[in-house]
Amino acid sequence: MSDTFVVAARIPLGRDAFERWLVTPTPGTAVIENPDAMYAGWFWDGKSPDWRRAEEGVTPREYFADCFGEDTGGLTYVLRYRDGALEAYLMHFGFCESNIYTALVMLAAAGRASSEAAPSTVLFWAETSGSMFAADSDGWLATLLVGVDGARFVAETDLTATIAGLRAAEASYFDLLVRLAGAQESTGSGFATIARDPRYVDPVVLVES
Numbered sequence: 001m002s003d004t005f006v007v008a009a010r011i012p013l014g015r016d017a018f019e020r021w022l023v024t025p026t027p028g029t030a031v032i033e034n035p036d037a038m039y040a041g042w043f044w045d046g047k048s049p050d051w052r053r054a055e056e057g058v059t060p061r062e063y064f065a066d067c068f069g070e071d072t073g074g075l076t077y078v079l080r081y082r083d084g085a086l087e088a089y090l091m092h093f094g095f096c097e098s099n100i101y102t103a104l105v106m107l108a109a110a111g112r113a114s115s116e117a118a119p120s121t122v123l124f125w126a127e128t129s130g131s132m133f134a135a136d137s138d139g140w141l142a143t144l145l146v147g148v149d150g151a152r153f154v155a156e157t158d159l160t161a162t163i164a165g166l167r168a169a170e171a172s173y174f175d176l177l178v179r180l181a182g183a184q185e186s187t188g189s190g191f192a193t194i195a196r197d198p199r200y201v202d203p204v205v206l207v208e209s
Contacts, residue, residue, distance in 0.1 A: 041155025
């Protein structure tokens with residue numbers, strides 16, 4: 001099993017809905033219909049999720065703003081609004097349970113404001129490079145459908161369109177990795193300056209409340 005874990009999603013939202021989501025406190029795991037089925041049918045089938053790790057009552061802005069500093073404990077995030085959608089590509093070095101479960105709950109909440117009737121798919125997987133698998137891979141750890149009618153984990157779903165929609169976010173993630181590596185080699189610092197570039201994080205995520 002890889003030491004790199006990723007949560008990723010592209011959820012169609014109006015700009016106003018995106019900004020409302022950022023300042024709306026997380027409702028908790030009740031936003032997901034079947035939280036105990038998170039791993040059912042995938043690589044960790046039979047594993048029980050520990051939703052006690054998910055933070056509740058904090059806004060996405062409050063939570064994610066802290067993920068773009070100099071000392072973020074192995075997080076490399078793309079979180080932005082692009083072409084009418086919330087895009088998230090959230091890499092964790094190690095199974096950072098609090099970050100992963102909290103991100104899933106927050107993305108489930110975002111789905112309720114989707115601008116499209118069809119649900120979006122939130123992906124969770126482990127891969128050393130952080131890249132996505134093939135659509136028919138059995139290596140995915142969980143898939144969460146989120147939309148205006150609620151959110152639920154599913155054991156089977158066609159991921160072809162989801163993966164295609166996330167390619168731009170994946171490319172930005174790898175661009176971010178290259179820039180961070182270059183900065184480390186040349187200066188040994190500067191993580192926050194690069195991580196906070198608008199190419200990777202929407203500036204409104206970083207606005208102080």
